[in-house]
Structure formats: structure tokens, C-alpha cells
Amino acid sequence: MTDCLFCKIIAGTTPAHLVLETPEVVGFLDIRPVFKGHTLIVPREHIATMVELPDELTVPLFGTARSVAAAVRNAFGAQGSFVAVNNVVSQSVPHLHVHVVPRTKGDGLRGFFWPRTKYADDTEAAEYADKLRGALAEG
Template sequence: MPGCPFCEIAAGALPAHVVHADDVAVAFLDARPVFKGHVLVVPRTHVETLTDLPVEAVGPFFTRVRALARAVEDGLAAAGTFVAMNNKVSQSVPHLHAHIVPRNRKDGLRGFFWPRVKYEDDTEAATYAKRIRETLEATP
């Protein structure tokens, strides 16, 4: 996709610290990492969000994400990783990408990056669950 920096990195037209590249995905260091070793994994084919990724591509893409999470953890002697993905909101580049951030205890990162809320009661929670479940069941 012309003008997409992640497509340009995948094509080798923009420089990046690439840690993996194959026909499915390209992974490279985030230029503005949460912690050093923060990797972005992008599908080689331009899609903007997870729901745009063809069903047959989901497994292969997440196989790469899984392998890279292990590589970040083992290669950096991290206690774990934080794996995240934004879709549209807070997505700084409109090309699907998974963040893999190395984590260690007491590293300063606290929970999620957004405030938490509570449901008013179980009835409200059940209503939200029902709306999502019914939508999922109606989606082919």
C-alpha cells in the first residue's frame, strides 16, 4: 500500500531493525518502544485491522506472533511479555500490528494503559455478554 510505513518496511524500502521476515509476516523493533526489545509484528499483506485479516491468514499470523513472543522472552531473558493490538482507536499506523513488549517484575508498567471500569451489577454485565454473544452467533 503506497504511503504505508509498515508496507514500506516489509518491502525493504524503509529502514528498520528487522528480527523476522517471511511470506506471512515481518517483525521489527518499534521505533518508540515501551521497553527495549519491543517488537511489532505485521502481516506482509496490507490490512488495517484484525477483522480485515482473512480467516485463512489468522492462524499463520498468530503462529508468528507466538514464536516472536517466545523469542523476545528467551532472547532478552525477560520474565514474560505483554502482547497487544489496537484496532482503529489508538492505532498509530493503519496497518494491523501486534505489539510484543518484554516484561519483568517491577518494570514500572502497571496493568493496562487505560482506566478500568466496573459494571453496575450482574444484570448489566449479562446484558453486555448477551449482545456480544448474539452478534457472534449471527456472524458467519
């Protein structure tokens, strides 16, 4: 889909801090993270919501989200993660994406109120992407 931001990231025509690429999915840092290291996992195929997700992409998408949820602990010293999918409501980009947010007890995230933060600059975002790629490579 030519006007979809995530399709443009997948195609490489819009820059993003990629943390992983497989034949089925791509992972990259959210540009408005809840906490630094907040990653979005998206199917390469343009699929609007989880309702339309074909069975054959369920395991690649959610298996990758599981791997990223494990990796954020090692990459960022997180105690755990918050994993979420919005469908239409609160879905700022109409391309299915799984949020994986690093969490630490007392981090201030409560319920479904998602305060957002910013990376200091592109260099800091690249450092977070590098750390997560490294943790994913370690398995």
C-alpha cells in the same frame, strides 16, 4: 499501499530493524518501544485492522507473535511478555500489527498506560534485533 509506513518497511524502502520474515508476515523493532526489544508483527499484505484479517493469515500472524513472545524471554531475560493489538483507536499506523513487549515483574508497566523509551542509537537497536533473531533461530 504506497503511503503506509509498514508497507514501506515490508518493501524495504524504509529502514527498520527486522527480526523475522516469512512469506506471510514480517517482524521488526518498534521505533518507540515500551521496553527495549518491543517487536511489531505485521502481515505482508496491507490489512488495516484485525477485523479485516482473512482466516488464512490468522495462524501465520498469531503463531509468529507466539514465537516472538517465547523468544523475548531467552533474548532479553524477560520473565514474560505483553501481547496486544489495537484496532483503529490508539492504532498509530493503520496497518494491522501485533505488539510483543518483553516484561519483567516490577518493570513499571501498569494497565494500558504505555510509557515509551528509546534506543541509545541505531547500534543498540541493531543489537536488540540480533539477539531476538538469534533466540528465534534457536526455537
